[in-house]
Amino acid sequence: MTLADARSPLVAIPIGDPCGIGPEIAAKVALDKAVVGHAEILLIGDRRIVRDALDLIGSDRRIHDVVSDTVKLAPPAGAQINVLHVPGIGPGEFSRGVLSPSAGAASLDCIRVATELALAREIQAFVTAPVNKEALQKGGMRFSADADFMADLCGTPRIAAMVVSEKLRVFQVTSHVSLRKAIDLITVDRIVETVNLANRFFLDYHGTEPKLAVAALNPHAGEGGTMGTEEIDVVIPAVETARAAGINVDGPIPADVIFWKARQGDYDAVISLYHDQANIPIKLLDPYGLVVVTVGLPVIRTSVAHGTAFDIAWKGVADHAALRGAVLAAADLARARQKVMVASAK
């Protein structure tokens, strides 16, 4: 059998920047009993780093070397840690907790392998352990974020981030830019694209049309233009365009109203216009249970909201709960997608 035959979805974890907490929390997730029965785990990274991480957390679990020619994988062995060895840098070739271009290059390589395996359907999903954007760029990445690197590998023109907790699902029209720049980036096209991606996500993973709502930019949704004109100039035309295309979407809804309405079930998801508009409500309700889903890719990819935490790297104290949540969410998405595909094939 190949790993793709595994009963639980096979979820790969590129182990992230070796200078940070990625390898440690990836190893902890691979050992976590709460994952058993929900997902088969495949770590993607340098075997020597994984061994070091296992030693750090006091595990003598053996590494099972998974062989890949990017299509065929060997079967996993039950009590072992499945590792797809991607030669990068080994222990001693970097300083723990210090930004390193070589470490960035190595972590980018692991993400590339994971994306290719997902495209080849050898894995059902992947979850990236934390990387450092500056290290990735100094290590050769020509994109502003790792998600854009994946989108390029997949030949995907447009992606969006969805932040999810148990209580809310929020798609982001803009994300990691200054608030001033975010306002400039909010265009009719960009909102419509995000609404389309959100709608497509529900069709692909739930098999049903969602009820969506777009948040306003200004207080009280601009109150008829007296507190900002972006609603009139941009958000309303975008919502009208999406509705004309048959999408069930409301808006603009004042940002201090839309999230509690979504929480009480009025909407399946919220389209937010800027980073904090999405993340304030999500993190307030669920500070540690947040998962990020990259929507629009032809593969399933989730990640965590936290970073590499260089300050506590390789100290054995990093909490893997967020990464575990992202793995379980990825496995759930894989099962949901399978169900929709089986249903639509009937």
Add this chain to the structure above:
Amino acid sequence: MTLADARSPLVAIPIGDPCGIGPEIAAKVALDKAVVGHAEILLIGDRRIVRDALDLIGSDRRIHDVVSDTVKLAPPAGAQINVLHVPGIGPGEFSRGVLSPSAGAASLDCIRVATELALAREIQAFVTAPVNKEALQKGGMRFSADADFMADLCGTPRIAAMVVSEKLRVFQVTSHVSLRKAIDLITVDRIVETVNLANRFFLDYHGTEPKLAVAALNPHAGEGGTMGTEEIDVVIPAVETARAAGINVDGPIPADVIFWKARQGDYDAVISLYHDQANIPIKLLDPYGLVVVTVGLPVIRTSVAHGTAFDIAWKGVADHAALRGAVLAAADLARARQKVMVASAK
């Protein structure tokens, strides 16, 4: 005795714009048993409008006319509704649910009387029922908001809005302006002034120095200037200035972190930079329990976050819970202030 001798704090309610739900919810609060023992209520408005509102909600309670020459008030009668008659417009002189400059002028007059009574210490606090800003301005108000009108009457140079729920207290550096304009208005001076007002509020009403924190403007607090420079240029200098003046204040803290930290007790209050940054978390945790306190006035004034709701005016269906909450909060502040003053006089 004068009303100021009442055992419970005497809280006045200017009944708001007669075209809206103000008179109805003010009458409901005056009749609400949950207020008894917490506050004595004095409605300020045209007696004919109050009578109409009582009739609307099916109350045959008699109106007790409170006489005032702006200093002396007659004693209230237990089972009656205390009304300070401010001649404005009567029933039939306006259309319910339709914006009216005369109604704006009448509601502004009631706010003026309430402010003057509070300055004269004839009442301990007042709570404004909803007014319509456009009606106020067409009715003669030369200010951008009713709070500024009150500040002018009080000769107060600088005020700030504090939004409060059971779970969070948030001061606003900017409020009812477009997001673009808010960013332009966020200056070192304005942040420092708001921090000072927040600090003074806790000294005046709690008798202790608070632990404060200022929210960041950009994602991840600008991440060292890579996602916006306002933290470096404005927020950090403001926090340093306030700290140099002896105030216990942290910041800038990323906006998606600061509110859950405040909620878990790390801070007594948050200084937010723009309207939705304050109101998203407050309303998400407590959609209906929100009270607005105008901080910096020499008198106690609270209000509700909702508006005149012209669409449901005079239908008998308006919910007075928010106004009741604002009245109870005002009475609590009056008691807290009294306690601090007694303690500091010893």
